[in-house]
Amino acid sequence: MILTRLVQRIPRRTRWLTCGTVAGLYGGYVWDDHTEAKLVQRNLRTFYHGMALAVDYKWHGGQMETINALHERVANRIFDVFERNGGLYIKMGQVIAAQSAVLPAAYQRRARTLLDAAPAVPLASIERVFLEEYGALPNDVFAWFDPHPIASASIAQVHRARLKDTGEWVAVKIQKPAVQRQLGWDLYALRALLHMYEYLFELPLTFAADYIEMHIRKEVDFENEARNGQRAWDHLSQVSDLKDKVYIPKIYPEISTRRVLVCEWIDQAVQLTDREKITDMGLDYKEAMKISIEAFASQIFLSGFVHGDPHAGNVLVTRHPKRPNKVRVVLVDHGLYVEESERFRQQYCKLWQSLFMLDLNTMSDICAEWGIHDVDMFASITLQKPFVADKPVQQSATLKDIYEFQSGIKARLKHFLEDQAQFPRELIFLLRNMEIVRGNNKMVGSPVNRLNIMASWAVRGLDEHDHHHGLQGLWRRFVFRFTLCMMSISFWLIQLRQQTSKLLFGTTVHGFEDLVDDRMKEQMYLQYGIQIDENVFDA
Known part of the structure; x- marks a missing residue:
């Protein structure tokens, strides 16, 4: 009443x-709920949770007693949004997940649940994409088209088909219909949140926004992916060590479009880290891992055109067509590539060489030019193993020490990237490449000495005029080779320990990458107060 x-x-x-x-x-809301893009829901969800976590940190970020619970809440909130929104949000989440080692343990645990997988869209949606791209249905474009996808990821799914003119089997990668409508809104939401957090927390967050956005837009353009694949093949086919060992499937640009990519079908291909299946095929999984690492090292240090997402699902192993008992590594998914400037490529080669020669002057000069002020931390990130030149190590770190570190991380980050304009944007995706490659090696027991391979290709990537001649040049080459030799001895001793333990006691001991991880976690805790979750480096 x-x-x-x-x-x-x-x-x-x-x-x-x-x-x-x-x-x-x-x-x-009802109309939006019945659309594939769901733009209203996704953006409202993003901004609501974005504001909520900002308020949560502002109100509770200064309380040491509740800091772990705060990290847990915020990590769950962020990754829940990524998973519910799907699409490009999965890609954004993976960028965070790849760098989660420097985040609190709650983020590290939650990041491991974010997978680059998504439910397939129905055939009717795929047919709509074909009508928009070709003005015809899949069965009109191909002699035969499998209506059931063989794989589905965040932005596309793959079907098997047969060409009309030649009868060849092909893999057809089809972009999900909502992606193009979501793209602009998703990138706008990401940029708005970065600006808001940069203002609220005074952290350097937006300096790389344009660079990341440019690469995300390129990744959803399948015509660009076709060009990337061809360019990568042009390089690999000219490297004498690799041209007969690494393969990129043939691309059919004449029947591909911006949203549909048609590639050669690869039979009997298994993922790089599926050790059992590779062994059952009578192939050497160690050789496969070595070839894959060399392929990506050649891109980083020789061509300067680098695959940005080399996870095991994008690195396949098959029999060599001419030598069935030999391995051939197949690289797929060429949407995300990073192009290095020639100056950066030369500097990066020199940086790796100087890391192995303990040439601190060269390291410091390069880092200074890149606007990086903590050489030891950057060297550790680059090698993905601890590097301490002359910094004293703390003997213990209490909960209070860790809290004070996390509370002061703003100042540290601002100092680390004080000169943002100088920071090479290539490093954003380059370090991601190396972290994924390292994870692949670790997943199968670290059978390959990754660091020595990378360092050798770095020196190979230096131009002739960069090499020193005379006694100085001989001494530098001796120091470099001696360092690699010592690392090789350490690596093989670890391998011997693994094999002996397995044969005599039937037990499995840590491999090289696991021991590097343990040492890295120890040093990050003792020197910087970062407590890394025990499984953060799991691939």
């Missing part, structure tokens, strides 16, 4: 306006 009187006191025009607004919002 009272409520009725209160409503009657509201002017009729206001009541109608309010009812109309509520009805319009509800109608808009």
Whole structure:
């Protein structure tokens, strides 16, 4: 009764306006819920949770007693949004997940649940993409088209088909229809949140936004992916050590479009880290891992055109067509590539050489030019193993020490990237490449000395005029080779320990990458107060 009187006191025009607004919002929500893009829901979800976690950190970020619970809440909130929104949000989440080692343990645990997989869209949606791209249905474009996808990921799914003119089997990668409509809104939401957090927390977050956005836009352009694949093949086919060992499937640009990519079908291919299947095929999984690492090292240090997502699903192993008992490594998914400037490529080669020669002057000069002020930390990130030149190591770190570190991380990050304009944007995806490659090696027991391979290719990538001649040049080459030799001895001793333990006691001991991880976690805890979750480096 009272409520009725209160409503009657509201002017009729206001009541109608309010009812109309509520009805319009509800109608808009219902309409959006029935669309594939779900733009309204996804953006509202993003901004609501984005504001909520900012407020949560502002209100509770200064309380040491509740800091771990805060990290847990925020990590769950962020990755829940990534998973529910899907699409490009999965890609964004993977960028964070790849660098989660420097985040609190809650983020590290939650990041491991973010997979680059998504439910397949129905055939009707795929047919709509074909009608928009070709003006025809899949069965009109191909002699035969499998309606059931063989794989589905965040932005596309893959079907098997047969060409009309030649009868060749092909893999058809089809972009999900909502991706193009979501792209602009998703990138706008990401940029808006970065600006908001940079303002609220005074952290350097937006300096690489343009670079990341440019690469994300390129990744959803399958014509660009076709060009990337061809360019990568042109390089690998000219490297004498690799041209007969690494293969990129043939691309059919004449029947590919911006949203549909047609590639050669590869039979009997298994993922790089599926050790059992590779062994059952009578092939050497160690050789496969070595070839894959060399392929990516050649891109980083020789061509300067680098695959940005070399996870095991994008690195396949098959029999060599001419020598069936030999391995051939097949690289797929060429949407994300990083192009290094020639100056950066030369500097990066020199940086790796100087890391193995303990040439601190060269390391410091390069880091200074890149606007990096903590050489030891950057060297550790680059090698993905501890590097300490002359910094004293703390003997212990209490909970209070860790809290004070996390509270002061703002100042450390601002100092580390004080000169943002100088920071090479190539490093953003380059370090991701190396972290994924390291994870692949670790997953199968670290059978390959990754660091020595990378260092050898780095020196190979230096131009002739960069090599020193005379006694100085001989001494530098001796120091470099001696360092590699010592690392090789350490690596083989670890391998011997693994094999001996397995043969004599039937037990499995840590491999080279696991021991590097343990040492890295120890040093990050003792020197910087970062407590890394025990499984953060798991691939």
